[in-house]
Amino acid sequence: MIKKIVSLFKILNSNSKPGEIANAVCLGILLGFVPKNNLLWYILFIFFSFVRINKTAYFFVTLAVSFLAPGLDGFFDSLGYKILTSDGLSPLFAKLIDIPFVGFTKINNTIVCGALAFSLLIYIPLFILLVFFVKIWRTKITALWNNSKIGQFFYKLPLAEKFRNASLELV
Secondary structure, eight states: OHHHHHHHHHHHHSSSOHHHHHHHHHHHHHHHHSOSSSHHHHHHHHHHHTSSSOHHHHHHHHHHHHHHGGGGHHHHHHHHHHHHTSTTTHHHHHHHHHSTTGGGGTTTSHHHHHHHHHHHHHHHHHHHHHHHHHHHIIIIIHHHHHHSHHHHHHHTSGGGHHHHHHHHTTO
16 A cells, blocks of 8 residues: 555656646546446547556546545436436437447446546546646645655654655656
């Protein structure tokens, strides 16, 4: 467990671009919200695995959000129901379901549709916020933590050497 937390700090302080980290987190959230019992999830997972992102953040966030997603199923269900039964989109979904293999994506499932729509809706604002967060983390928060008395005390603990090495990689 400590290795996973250390890898999270290494991701934030790595030399990869902030956009790669933010994109990985957003794609991980998208995959974490969408239920995993359909072809759509597997297609997206394979496609996103070939995109240039921070893979560690991508897998870590996907796993973490997957545990939180069942708590939001009621919200996704109601959102998906509104989308699937809207007057303008219901004929489109009816035609999509007639296409071979599209039924395996379960796009007509209210939870799948709602989770996908919500994830796509929050993608751009979350991406922008995360890029700013990573930049602020690298320039201000890491330096403040390393120079604070609490940070100095924490680094004197036996297991904290791994965290110190992770936080000093960029500084």
